[in-house]
Amino acid sequence: MxxxxxxxxxxxxxxxxxxxxxxxxxxxxxxxxxxxxxxxxxxxxxxxxxxxxxxxxxxxxxxxxxxxxxxxxxxxxxxxxxxxxxxxxxxxxxxxxxxxxxxxxxxxxxxxxDARTIEACVDKSTTSFRLAKAGLRTPRSWTTVHRDEAIEIVRRLRAEGLKAVQKPLFGAQGNGLVLVETPDDLAPDEEVNGTYYLQEFIPPALDEQFQDWRIFVCRGRVVAAMLRHGVSWITNIKQGARAKAAIPSQDLSDMALKAAACVGADYAGVDVIQSRDGGFLVLEVNSMPAWNGLQKVTKFGITEHVVDAFLDAAFAHGRAAERGEA
Known part of the structure; x- marks a missing residue:
């Protein structure tokens, strides 16, 4: 009982x-x-x-x-x-x-x-807001329920010689992404449930070499990381990207840790891309990340690490609750 x-x-x-x-x-x-x-x-x-x-x-x-x-x-x-x-x-x-x-x-x-973190990550507009408020470099993004406003955003980017990525507000694993060069490329209203989330497209640092980082964070530590090489500009493993083990720099690790912290994540997959100026930008934070692709290029058991960290935190939380501190 x-x-x-x-x-x-x-x-x-x-x-x-x-x-x-x-x-x-x-x-x-x-x-x-x-x-x-x-x-x-x-x-x-x-x-x-x-x-x-x-x-x-x-x-x-x-x-x-x-x-x-x-x-x-x-x-x-x-x-x-x-x-x-x-x-x-x-x-x-x-x-x-x-x-x-x-x-x-x-x-x-x-x-x-917990639900607060999931809500902040599943809703990409909230993630972008949190990243920007935390002072992290992240692509410019816009969210609106008005198609005419989305069209105007695309036109402004086009005038700057840039493109946009249209993403489902609630989406994962690279599904439903659209590269938008002109207003005609925008998905119809019914496909995005009446909400337009647009993120500035970051061209690859090297021409035609589509890649980004997936950095796996757990309980305030970078656990593992990989470079994802895409067959197209979409670099999700589920979309055919190839994984390669990689060791992030201290600056890149600090960026991933700060990104996870700004959404309150206990564990997370942080997606980071390098721009042509050599700098890095946080694309997304995933509160229910997949790590089977990452596991294939990692020598130790990621699941075991996550479970150990979870149980350590649970026991510490239980002791704090008994003392009335939780």
């Missing part, structure tokens, strides 16, 4: 449920993809069998002491939760999924990455 802390005398509210350190670990995902299986094996190798559950199967239930409906959890809170995947869906569905993650954090549960 969960530990229960009584409320002050005279309160009509329910007792507050506190997570126990020996409570189960939640792994949000279906557990069937490479990452889910890899994470499951790493946890089990450390004597832990996490409750693997899709966020789509979760919800709220105020008849329970913790107010949540999570299959396999029963009437107690988890010790910690690791978010591998948040499913798509209607606005209402995604709001509820993120609401469950918010509720866990509000209940004192450590969540990697």
């Amino acid at each position: 969960a530990d229960i802390t009584p409320l002050a005398s005279g309160s009509n509210d329910r007792p507050v449920v506190q997570p126990r350190q020996d409570a189960p670990i939640l792994l949000f995902g279906d557990g069937r993809d490479w990452h889910g299986k890899s994470l499951g094996r790493a946890f089990k190798a450390r004597g832990i069998s996490p409750i693997t559950v899709p966020l789509g199967a979760c919800g709220f239930d105020t008849t329970k002491s913790h107010g949540l409906a999570i299959p396999g959890l029963g009437d107690e809170l988890p010790a910690a939760a690791f978010v591998r995947f948040v499913p798509g869906g209607s606005f209402e569905q995604v709001t509820m999924y993120l609401g469950v993650l918010h509720a866990l954090r509000d209940s004192g549960v450590m969540v990697w990455n």
